[in-house]
Amino acid sequence: xxxxxxxxxxxxxxxLFGLIRAMVHSSSDADDxxxxxxxxxxxxxxxxxxxxxxxxxxxxxARRKMHEFFRREKERIxxxxxESLIANIYTQYSPSDHRQDDEREALRVCMGxxxxxxxxxxxxxFVEDMSYKDISTETRKSGQALRKALSRIRQSLASCIERVLxxxxxxx
Amino acid sequence: xxxxxxxxxxxxYLDGGLSREEEQDLAVHIRNDDKARQLYGRLIRMHxxxxxxxxxxxxxxxxxxxxxxxxxxxxxxxxxVQILSLPRAAMSSLSGALIRGLIVLRHxxxxxxxxxxxxxxxSWWAVSxxxxxxxxxxxxxxxxxxxxxxxxxxxxRVGFQTVKTGEYARQNVYGxxxxxxxxxxxxxxxxxxxxxxxxxxxxKTPEDISREYISEVLRSSLLGEDxxxxxxxxPVPRVTFKTVFQTRFGTGxxxxxxxxxxxxATESAVMAxxxxxxxxxxxxxxxxFSEYTHQCKKNIxxxxxxAYAAHGGLDEQTMTNCATGCALLCFLGAGQTDRTGxxxxxxxxxxxxxxxxxxxxxxxxxxxxxxxxxxMAAAEYYGITGSSRFRGIAQKAVDIIIxxxxxxxxxxxxxxxxxxxTSITGWxxxxxxSAQLSGLDIKDAFSKVGKYxxxxxxxxxxxxxxxxxxxxxxxxxxxxxLDTARNxxxxxxxxxxxxAFAGGDPGSPLLRAHGNMLLKxxxxxxxxxxxxxxxxxxxxxxxxxxxxxxWNRSIKDVILKKQIREGCADGSWDPxxxxxxxxxxxxxxxxxxxxxxxxxxxxxxxPVSINNR
Numbered sequence: 001x002x003x004x005x006x007x008x009x010x011x012x013x014x015x016l017f018g019l020i021r022a023m024v025h026s027s028s029d030a031d032d033x034x035x036x037x038x039x040x041x042x043x044x045x046x047x048x049x050x051x052x053x054x055x056x057x058x059x060x061x062a063r064r065k066m067h068e069f070f071r072r073e074k075e076r077i078x079x080x081x082x083e084s085l086i087a088n089i090y091t092q093y094s095p096s097d098h099r100q101d102d103e104r105e106a107l108r109v110c111m112g113x114x115x116x117x118x119x120x121x122x123x124x125x126f127v128e129d130m131s132y133k134d135i136s137t138e139t140r141k142s143g144q145a146l147r148k149a150l151s152r153i154r155q156s157l158a159s160c161i162e163r164v165l166x167x168x169x170x171x172x
Numbered sequence: 173x174x175x176x177x178x179x180x181x182x183x184x185y186l187d188g189g190l191s192r193e194e195e196q197d198l199a200v201h202i203r204n205d206d207k208a209r210q211l212y213g214r215l216i217r218m219h220x221x222x223x224x225x226x227x228x229x230x231x232x233x234x235x236x237x238x239x240x241x242x243x244x245x246x247x248x249x250x251x252x253v254q255i256l257s258l259p260r261a262a263m264s265s266l267s268g269a270l271i272r273g274l275i276v277l278r279h280x281x282x283x284x285x286x287x288x289x290x291x292x293x294x295s296w297w298a299v300s301x302x303x304x305x306x307x308x309x310x311x312x313x314x315x316x317x318x319x320x321x322x323x324x325x326x327x328x329r330v331g332f333q334t335v336k337t338g339e340y341a342r343q344n345v346y347g348x349x350x351x352x353x354x355x356x357x358x359x360x361x362x363x364x365x366x367x368x369x370x371x372x373x374x375x376k377t378p379e380d381i382s383r384e385y386i387s388e389v390l391r392s393s394l395l396g397e398d399x400x401x402x403x404x405x406x407p408v409p410r411v412t413f414k415t416v417f418q419t420r421f422g423t424g425x426x427x428x429x430x431x432x433x434x435x436x437a438t439e440s441a442v443m444a445x446x447x448x449x450x451x452x453x454x455x456x457x458x459x460x461f462s463e464y465t466h467q468c469k470k471n472i473x474x475x476x477x478x479a480y481a482a483h484g485g486l487d488e489q490t491m492t493n494c495a496t497g498c499a500l501l502c503f504l505g506a507g508q509t510d511r512t513g514x515x516x517x518x519x520x521x522x523x524x525x526x527x528x529x530x531x532x533x534x535x536x537x538x539x540x541x542x543x544x545x546x547x548m549a550a551a552e553y554y555g556i557t558g559s560s561r562f563r564g565i566a567q568k569a570v571d572i573i574i575x576x577x578x579x580x581x582x583x584x585x586x587x588x589x590x591x592x593x594t595s596i597t598g599w600x601x602x603x604x605x606s607a608q609l610s611g612l613d614i615k616d617a618f619s620k621v622g623k624y625x626x627x628x629x630x631x632x633x634x635x636x637x638x639x640x641x642x643x644x645x646x647x648x649x650x651x652x653x654l655d656t657a658r659n660x661x662x663x664x665x666x667x668x669x670x671x672a673f674a675g676g677d678p679g680s681p682l683l684r685a686h687g688n689m690l691l692k693x694x695x696x697x698x699x700x701x702x703x704x705x706x707x708x709x710x711x712x713x714x715x716x717x718x719x720x721x722x723w724n725r726s727i728k729d730v731i732l733k734k735q736i737r738e739g740c741a742d743g744s745w746d747p748x749x750x751x752x753x754x755x756x757x758x759x760x761x762x763x764x765x766x767x768x769x770x771x772x773x774x775x776x777x778x779p780v781s782i783n784n785r
Contacts (some may be wrong), residue, residue, distance in 0.1 A: 043440065081200055126223065
């Protein structure tokens with residue numbers, strides 16, 4: 001029984017990380033919070049706790065850890081509406097694992113098609129958490145142009161994923 | 173059909189760029205629209221997947237590039253081999269042509285000089301033939317030559333291991349005289365072994381330990397059956413410091429943690445301790461041994477049992493510097509800096525205080541204990557962040573430590589007199605080790621300290637064989653009172669740590685005798701000596717093997733059990749009764765620092781670098 005919590009977390013780790021990232025708007029902060037969540041899960045597992053609804057349970061842990069983080073960093077907490085929306089997406093409307101694997105593969109394909117300079121922009125903003133200001137100093141682009149470029153790259157990624165997944169009716 | 177402006181707002185929210193009202197509106201809107209909700213979910217997952225996938229793509233691109241370069245080298249190589257394997261006759265006719273051409277030229281040059289050369293003169297054709305022969309021969313030589321130099325320079329980065337194709341190639345070129353030579357189809361890949369961590373940690377330069385290499389290990393461990401702690405974490409590239417303290421961060425830390433016997437429980441104890449420190453930091457960024465209770469905010473304040481009975485003759489500023497140094501060491505040890513982690517503000521303020529608290533001569537205190545602790549923090553801060561301002565500060569402090577070393581090789585409480593103190597020497601060596609790892613200049617301090625350590629081990633002077641056989645290594649407090657060398661495990665731990673840090677071989681009989689003696693002094697819950705725990709942990713960690721295994725098992729158990737879990741003291745450790753050795757004087761702050769640093773040992777130092785002079 002005790003292996004299950006860890007296994008479950010391992011299975012959901014990307015998804016959970018994604019929603020934490022969405023709410024704290026930063027990959028490295030999300031990573032820190034995710035670590036804390038993982039520690040709690042490990043402890044609970046050591047205590048042999050049994051959890052019926054892992055998604056709901058893990059979301060609650062993540063939510064608390066996020067709120068601790070917001071308090072600590074004096075960041076604005078997300079609105080309850082947004083929080084419950086994201087909770088719903090994770091607990092009720094999440095696609096199957098299989099489907100999520102497809103999504104990830106699609107992202108890999110689409111990201112591979114990006115030009116290097118565009119991939120670098122994405123990397124600076126979403127992996128290294130650089131601010132728009134820092135990126136614009138580094139790339140010598142104006143802040144405005146940068147926002148536009150990043151928004152366009154993300155849109156093209158999103159629509160590329162839809163095309164690869166055969167969802168192109170939605171159109172982004 | 174998702175509306176363009178909604179998509180725009182979704183991106184804006186994920187960037188943190190929406191006001192609270194806009195955020196609410198967006199959430200309500202998405203909730204009521206199935207398609208939008210699906211899209212939003214996809215976008216959230218996409219943003220979450222980006223770090224992983226970018227790392228993947230860049231890794232595979234790097235490998236492909238390396239393979240490409242490998243092929244170029246192989247083409248040059250086969251050209252070289254073909255030339256080398258030309259029939260001997262052809263080779264000799266090439267060089268023959270070269271020589272003959274030169275002879276003809278030499279014959280003709282005088283007539284050119286004398287202006288006798290005429291186009292109708294048949295000797296012009298000889299010139300032409302000679303020049304062509306020379307060019308042909310030179311081209312042949314050139315090809316051989318470039319092929320060889322090409323090999324030697326070509327360094328192909330394959331996977332994460334640098335393979336010098338030059339050596340590869342040279343062996344083959346000289347060892348094999350057939351025309352069918354080519355590079356292997358697949359560039360050699362270094363497989364991660366079962367005990368992969370030694371490979372990771374045994375790096376020559378900080379750059380060698382790249383996070384890609386570690387994530388490769390992670391990925392391969394994900395394929396295995398057993399779940400490890402590190403399996404749970406997504407490798408997210410973040411602000412990375414190219415530092416020898418790489419094991420304190422992210423993936424390196426998790427790998428080290430699980431490899432050296434840490435656990436989720438030890439990590440949450442460390443985090444709780446750091447939170448306790450951050451709650452008890454004074455507004456000016458400092459920590460105080462005596463006045464930390466002023467910061468207690470919760471209903472049940474920290475019990476100040478046994479806290480801070482006396483000054484030990486030190487002034488308030490010195491003690492505050494010391495406490496600040498201790499707390500900063502705990503944060504830095506866990507990879508928490510002013511640029512990474514969850515305690516950025518606390519570390520930034522603490523570092524600022526440390527810097528401002530220096531004396532005019534650049535020292536942190538007259539007292540050598542305090543100066544060493546603060547120097548260690550400054551050196552580690554420099555080593556991790558590479559801050560150029562701190563390079564100067566830390567180097568100055570290190571110079572002062574070296575300046576205060578006695579002729580005998582040890583250190584005393586204050587400026588060198590003609591006596592040294594074993595326990596103080598221990599702190600200097602720890603500070604110098606951090607300085608050395610950070611790339612600061614520590615001169616020959618380590619070789620000098622060996623002499624002092626031998627001096628205060630009277631047993632060693634009598635008969636080292638006896639000492640090793642009996643597993644009893646006793647150190648004296650000072651070389652002036654060798655009679656104090658009795659059964660004092662704390663000093664044995666100091667001695668072992670100093671010898672190991674200063675380059676002693678952990679496999680040597682002498683150090684193993686230290687280890688055997690300490691194994692008889694395993695920490696106990698009933699009477700915990702945190703000072704011994706900290707020194708002993710460093711000593712046993714550097715000995716490794718069974719010593720570390722047994723010691724770690726009991727130290728982990730004891731320290732975790734004794735951590736306070738409630739009230740304002742949550743995360744700290746109660747001061748322990750241990751006579752006059754620092755802790756009673758220093759109370760809760762010092763005890764907590766010692767316990768917390770002991771639990772950080774798994775990743776504070778890369779173990780191979782400890783014995784590396």
